[in-house]
Amino acid sequence: MSSTTIDGLKRLSLDEESGHMGSARRSTRLQAPTPPPVTAEPILHGNQEVLDQWLKHYWQKLEIPASELPLLAITQNRQEYKHWTGKRLNTMALGCYCYIPAINTSSRLQRAHHECVSHRHLIFIEPDMQARSIEVTIAHELIHLADRVRGTPRRHHHHGYDAIAADEAAVTGYGLEELRTLLHEESARLESSRRKRRPIRYLYECPICGKHYPRTKRYSQPVSCSSCDKQYNPHFKLLLSSTASGE
Ligand SMILES: [Zn+2]
Ligand SMILES: [Zn+2]
Structure with a gap:
């Protein structure tokens, strides 16, 4: 609607x-x-x-x-x-x-x-x-x-x-x-x-521009960097760069 x-x-x-x-x-x-x-x-x-x-x-x-x-x-x-x-x-x-x-x-x-x-x-x-x-x-x-x-x-x-x-x-x-x-x-x-x-447990990073995306949960599907492309673009797919202990 x-x-x-x-x-x-x-x-x-x-x-x-x-x-x-x-x-x-x-x-x-x-x-x-x-x-x-x-x-x-x-x-x-x-x-x-x-x-x-x-x-x-x-x-x-x-x-x-x-x-x-x-x-x-x-x-x-x-x-x-x-x-x-x-x-x-x-x-x-x-x-x-x-x-x-x-x-x-x-x-x-x-x-x-x-x-x-x-x-x-x-x-x-x-x-x-x-x-x-x-x-x-x-x-x-x-x-x-x-x-x-x-x-x-x-x-x-x-x-x-x-x-x-x-x-x-x-x-x-x-x-x-x-x-x-x-x-x-x-x-x-x-x-x-x-x-x-809800503490931050996951840190994702854009492989191209390096922008960080802290998350409390894992992404349930692939996501890409919005700074690099407003649309989903696999070229800018975010990578999990670190995980907090306890997970
Ligand atoms: Zn308003
Ligand atoms: Zn980026």
Whole structure:
């Protein structure tokens, strides 16, 4: 479903797990999206008080129509978000916005049953962050939502440095430098907590340019260096250069 867009607030440098290698695998859609049922109020799973506070604040500031509010669901649980969207969620994403288009109810049978399935807005917010970062991440994802509602979705050119970052600074009142610092701090924290759980065991290397690709798991199939060729290219096939002890 290419009409579904996903945005990940990612760390600025490439992550070893981010799948930036040219590889035969990967379709972003794992399964059909299964968002939670629409209720009168938006769905908030996680720290409800905090989510509710900033949601209301920035919804109003961004002048998003109230009619979109019941179509929103926010979770701070990665597994739940993946289940809702049916997509992979970048392990280093601090926040994510996903738009689920309305299901086309053109069939007579569906109309007869009044099965009008509306579009949905799905947001993920990383729970393990400083209060300020939770706030600005909510603002950030709501900017994507507001763009989508206006019919002018934007892509990132460079996280923390593009037009979306400028809007984020304007709406939150934080300086751009401050926002970049928060992004770096939270990315570093998330990375180190992941490292503790999943230490790097494998170090792959490009035989041509020498770029290193640290991994927590072995690649399940051959991958090639993305710096040398964006497509999979056996000429730049990564070689396992070292393995941590214990494996
Ligand atoms: Zn974004
Ligand atoms: Zn290379």
